[in-house]
Amino acid sequence: xxxxxxxxxxxxxxxxxxxxxxxxxxxxxxxxxxxxxxxxxxxxxxxxxxxxxxxxxxxxxxxxxxxxxxxxxxxxxxxxxxxxxxxxxxxxxxxxxxxxxxxxxxxxxxxxxxxxxxxxxxxxxxxxxxxxxxxxxxxxxxxxxxxxxxxxxxxxxxxxxxxxxxxxxxxxxxxxxxxxxxxxxxxxxxxxxxxxxxxxxxxxxxxxxxxxxxxxxxxxxxxxxxxxxxxxxxxxxxxxxxxxxxxxxxxxxxxxxxxxxxxxxxxxxxxxxxxxxxxxxxxxxxxxxxxxxxxxxxxxxxxxxxxxxxxxxxxxxxxxxxxxxxxxxxxxxxxxxxxxxxxxxxxxxxxxxxxxxxxxxxxxxxxxxxxxxxxxxxxxxxxxxxxxxxxxxxxxxxxxxxxxxxxxxxxxxxxxxxxxxxxxxxxxxxxxxxxxxxxxxxxxxxxxxxxxxxxxxxxxxxxxxxxxxxxxxxxxxxxxxxxxxxxxxxxxxxxxxxxxxxxxxxxxxxxxxxxxxxxxxxxxxxxxxxxxxxxxxxxxxxxxxxxxxxxxxxxxxxxxxxxxxxxxxxxxxxxxxxxxxxxxxxxxxxxxxxxxxxxxxxxx
Numbered sequence: 001x002x003x004x005x006x007x008x009x010x011x012x013x014x015x016x017x018x019x020x021x022x023x024x025x026x027x028x029x030x031x032x033x034x035x036x037x038x039x040x041x042x043x044x045x046x047x048x049x050x051x052x053x054x055x056x057x058x059x060x061x062x063x064x065x066x067x068x069x070x071x072x073x074x075x076x077x078x079x080x081x082x083x084x085x086x087x088x089x090x091x092x093x094x095x096x097x098x099x100x101x102x103x104x105x106x107x108x109x110x111x112x113x114x115x116x117x118x119x120x121x122x123x124x125x126x127x128x129x130x131x132x133x134x135x136x137x138x139x140x141x142x143x144x145x146x147x148x149x150x151x152x153x154x155x156x157x158x159x160x161x162x163x164x165x166x167x168x169x170x171x172x173x174x175x176x177x178x179x180x181x182x183x184x185x186x187x188x189x190x191x192x193x194x195x196x197x198x199x200x201x202x203x204x205x206x207x208x209x210x211x212x213x214x215x216x217x218x219x220x221x222x223x224x225x226x227x228x229x230x231x232x233x234x235x236x237x238x239x240x241x242x243x244x245x246x247x248x249x250x251x252x253x254x255x256x257x258x259x260x261x262x263x264x265x266x267x268x269x270x271x272x273x274x275x276x277x278x279x280x281x282x283x284x285x286x287x288x289x290x291x292x293x294x295x296x297x298x299x300x301x302x303x304x305x306x307x308x309x310x311x312x313x314x315x316x317x318x319x320x321x322x323x324x325x326x327x328x329x330x331x332x333x334x335x336x337x338x339x340x341x342x343x344x345x346x347x348x349x350x351x352x353x354x355x356x357x358x359x360x361x362x363x364x365x366x367x368x369x370x371x372x373x374x375x376x377x378x379x380x381x382x383x384x385x386x387x388x389x390x391x392x393x394x395x396x397x398x399x400x401x402x403x404x405x406x407x408x409x410x411x412x413x414x415x416x417x418x419x420x421x422x423x424x425x426x427x428x429x430x431x432x433x434x435x436x437x438x439x440x441x442x443x444x445x446x447x448x449x450x451x452x453x454x455x456x457x458x459x460x461x462x463x464x465x466x467x468x469x470x471x472x473x474x475x476x477x478x479x480x481x482x483x484x485x486x487x488x489x490x491x492x493x494x495x496x497x498x499x500x501x502x503x504x505x506x507x508x509x510x511x512x513x514x515x516x517x518x519x520x521x522x523x524x525x526x527x528x529x530x531x532x533x534x535x536x537x538x539x540x541x542x543x544x545x546x547x548x549x550x551x552x553x554x555x556x557x558x559x560x561x562x563x564x565x566x567x568x569x570x571x572x573x574x575x576x577x578x579x580x581x582x583x584x585x586x587x588x589x590x591x592x593x594x595x596x597x598x599x600x601x602x603x604x
Contacts, residue, residue: 013044013049016044017042017043017044018041018042019038019041019042019054020040021036021038021039021054022036022037022039023037023038026038030083032081032083034080034081034082034083035056035058035080035083036054036055036058038054039054039060039080040053040054040056040060045071047073047074047089048071048072048073048074049071049072050070050071050072051069051070051071051072051078052068052069053068058080058081059080060078060080061078061079062077062078072085073087074087074089075087075088077140082137084137128159128249131155131159132250132253132254132257135148135151135257136257136261138151139151139261145261145482146473146476146477146482147473148261149178149469150469150470150473153179153287153466153470156181157181157183157287157288157289157466158294161237161244161247162183162247163183163184163234163235163236163237163243164180164181164183164184164187164191165179165180165181165232165233165234165235165251166179166180166181166182166191166232167179167180167223167231167232167233168191168195168198168231168233168488169225169228169229169230169484169485170228170229170230171484171522174524175195175487175488176484176485176487176488176522177488177491178225178485180465180466180468180491181465181466182289182461182462182464182465183289183462184235184238184462185461185462186214187235188465188491188492188496190211190235191218191233192488192489192492195488198231207219207220208220215238215239216235216238217236218233218235219233219235219248220232221233221234221251221252221255223255223259223262224259225258225259230262232251232255232258234251284322284329286326287463287466287470288463288466289462289465289466290460290462290463292460293460293463296323296452296454299452300326300327300330300452301326301327301330303327303450304326304328304329304330304331305330305331307331307333307421308449308450309421309422309423309424309447309448309449309450310327310423310449310451311387311423311424311425311426311430311447311452312324312423312424312426312451312452312454313426313427313430313453313454314427314453314454314455314456315427315454315502316427316501317457317501317502317505318454318455318456318502318503319502319503320385321340323452323454324338324340324381324383324423324425328380328381328423331381333379333380335380336378336380336381337376337377337379337380338380338381338383339373339376339377339380339383340382340383341355341373341382341383341385342385343384343385343386343387343389343394344389345386348391348393351390351394352393352394352410353372353410355373355374355394355397355398356372356375356397356407356408356410357369357370357371357372357409357410357412357416358370358409358411358412359409359410359411359412360411361411362409362410362411363411366410369409372407372409374407374418374420375416375418378417378418378419378420379419380421381421381423382423383423383424384423384424384425384447385425386425386426386427387425387426387430387447388426388427388439389428392438392439392440395439395440395443396440399440399442399443399446401418402420402422402443402446402447403446405417405419405420422447424448430444430448456499456502457499457502457503458498458499464494464495464499465495467506467507468486468510471506471507471510471511471514472486472510475510475511475514479515481514482519482520483517483518483519483521483522483523484520484523485522485523486522486523487522487523487524487525489524489525490523490524490527490528493525493528493532493533509528509532512529513527513528526585557571557585557586557589558591558594558595560574561598566599568582568586
């Protein structure tokens with residue numbers, strides 16, 4: 001199967017050698033200037049394909065690397081220019097696109113240039129069409145569901161006209177959240193309201209629900225996701241009860257593209273979502289859907305090009321060092337070192353040596369010359385974390401070094417000239433520390449040319465869904481064990497929690513549940529930490545008291561167990577999880593005694 005000019009086409013392999021190129025005698029004829037007359041020789045060998053480049057002009061590539069001869073494994077791919085070839089197993093009609101998908105390919109095929117250079121440099125007239133083309137092409141090439149959802153999240157977060165979006169999937173009685181981008185604070189509740197009436201909403205392919213008394217509506221697109229029923233839910237931004245045709249067309253085509261990638265096996269949970277091809281975005285990646293964070297990111301990039309000193313203020317865990325790295329990577333100093341020093345973590349008697357360095361014999365234990373952080377960061381960026389905890393004596397010496405652009409190592413006689421840019425980080429109010437005589441006023445104005453105030457996560461709930469997506473796929477890829485998403489109830493609890501530890505706490509929670517969950521398991525309320533269940537928003541219908549059984553999970557398991565005559569192995573197969581996974585879930589929910597009693601007929 002191969003993808004070319006927006007179309008997916010198939011070429012059956014019968015075990016015989018064949019050639020690919022522009023010559024009429026090639027078994028796979030492609031009339032494209034990118035191909036040489038005889039470009040590739042291919043030989044099927046069991047479940048793989050041996051390809052050999054026949055000294056072509058434009059070459060043959062696997063995972064971005066030019067190859068002369070290579071093996072392509074089942075579900076693998078290779079490329080010539082913009083044409084991608086995929087080795088798939090199945091009958092010809094198995095990969096045939098449904099009739100309703102033909103308009104997608106027709107739409108994506110518009111205005112695609114033939115030459116690679118033109119494709120890379122052309123003016124993008126329709127960003128929505130470009131995103132659809134990129135997602136389909138790369139999604140087919142990687143065969144990685146996690147990568148696809150990460151890319152989808154990244155692009156949708158940065159499209160200001162696109163509203164809230166969620167992809168849900170139903171397996172048996174359990175509805176899980178596969179993906180979401182929520183830009184408004186009430187999106188989670190509205191999606192839960194739609195999901196609660198899921199059966200009615202999936203009776204038609206596309207349904208529009210208007211919420212009584214609110215200026216919001218929801219478009220529901222019915223999907224088939226790898227054999228399960230799913231739906232793409234789209235909520236236009238507030239005030240748009242009727243969305244524009246352009247955006248609805250984009251969402252509609254996106255839903256069909258998701259369905260296509262699912263049928264191609266991209267959404268299979270059998271393969272880990274660790275990407276083999278390096279991501280295009282190799283810089284600092286700050287996940288943000290809220291307008292306030294997007295504005296701060298733009299602000300950081302603007303000031304990065306200058307050499308002004310920056311103070312980044314925010315609670316612990318809000319991402320202050322990540323912003324400092326962003327400023328460094330976007331500046332002309334990015335070729336220099338990024339040096340960080342935590343002023344609160346080092347005792348006062350050692351902080352001076354860490355900052356300025358020392359000569360051999362300067363103090364007891366100084367056996368060699370030590371280069372200080374100021375010297376190491378010259379020409380690069382020095383980050384002073386928790387600057388408010390720096391002792392006054394060290395503040396005085398730092399002020400002089402900044403004024404003179406030079407300093408002396410401890411025990412040294414030679415001045416060291418430095419070219420510095422300092423980014424200071426703190427969670428404390430430096431103005432208050434100045435009034436308390438704990439921070440020097442003159443040092444403050446030396447260090448603070450511009451201030452970036454990072455809001456806590458509780459003040460930007462729109463970012464929570466995107467962060468859940470990001471951390472879930474990050475840790476699933478790290479342990480090579482994908483999960484089946486989050487139940488709608490669990491996702492709603494995470495959305496409503498106040499997160500006193502901010503992004504760091506959310507990251508740790510997602511890391512914990514990903515490591516606790518079995519492969520393909522949907523994360524329910526039973527896997528969330530007690531702190532989150534005990535302290536989520538009061539009055540929420542999804543928040544249960546301590547030690548209570550999560551809503552719905554016990555009923556689902558008991559109903560399936562009863563239908564399987566209380567046989568765990570049969571019930572596990574019906575629920576789509578492993579026997580061990582079902583056993584652990586039953587134990588977590590405290591249902592083991594009840595099930596044992598049912599299985600033995602009440603006999604003691």
